[in-house]
Amino acid sequence: MTKVDAVQFAKAIADETRQKIMSICCCYWLSVNEIVQKTSVTQPTVSHHLAVLRGAGLVKVREEGKQTFYTLNQDRMVACCGQLMIKFAPETETTEAVKLKVLV
C-alpha cells in the first residue's frame, strides 16, 4: 500500500467525473467498459481517471483475461478521511472516535 499524503488524496478526489466513477464502483467490481457505459466520458478519459485513483491507492485492481476490474478501496478512503480529521479537526469528539478505529 503506497503512502499518500493529504494533498495527493484531496487532488485525487477533487474532480466531478472521478467522484462519479468512485460512486459507480463503490461496492462492486466493474470492468472499464462497464464504467464507461455508466459515465458520459470516453474510454481513454475513464482510464485516465482510474490511473489517478490507482496512483492514490483509492481503487483495487484485478486483471482477468482482456478485462480489468476495478473497485473502490473503502479502507483507503477511511484511512485518508481519518487522517484529514486528525489533522484538521483535532479538537472534535468525532475525531476522537475515529482515532480509535483508524489507529487499530
Place this chain on the structure above:
Amino acid sequence: MTKVDAVQFAKAIADETRQKIMSICCCYWLSVNEIVQKTSVTQPTVSHHLAVLRGAGLVKVREEGKQTFYTLNQDRMVACCGQLMIKFAPETETTEAVKLKVLV
C-alpha cells in the same frame, strides 16, 4: 452555513498552500498578516486562498478594526469528511461509528 458538496470540498482542500494555511490556523485565530508571515506566499495569494476556504465554509471569520481574523472550522471539516466516508466507504466499521456522530 452554506451547503457544500463533496467535489467543492475536495477542490477547496486540494492545494498544498491551502492545506498549509489550514494547518496554521487550525486551533488559533490568526490575522491575515500573521498567516502571511508563516507561509512562503504573498498577501494577495493568502487572501485568495482564504476566500476559497471561506467559500467552502472551512474557515470562520472575525473582523476587528482593520484586521480580519481567521480560524479553521473544525466542525465543518468533520461534517465534510464524514460525508465522504458515508459516500465512499459505506461498508466499513469506522463509517458506522462516524454516522452516529455526524447525524446527531
Place this chain on the structure above:
DNA sequence: TTGACAAATAGACGATCATCGATATAATAT
C-alpha cells in the same frame, strides 16, 4: 495468422487555477 475486442498510452487543445504586482477599499493614527 488474422481479426476483434479491451484497456492503456500519446499527443493536442482548451479550461481552470495558483501566483504575482498593482491597485482599491477601509480603518486607524498623526
Place this chain on the structure above:
DNA sequence: ATATTATATCGATGATCGTCTATTTGTCAA
C-alpha cells in the same frame, strides 16, 4: 486632511489538468 497599515480585488501569466482522437498493447477466438 494626510499618512499608514490591513485586507481585498483586479488583471496578467505560467502551470496544471480534463477531455478528446488516434494509436498502441495485450488477449482471445476463428
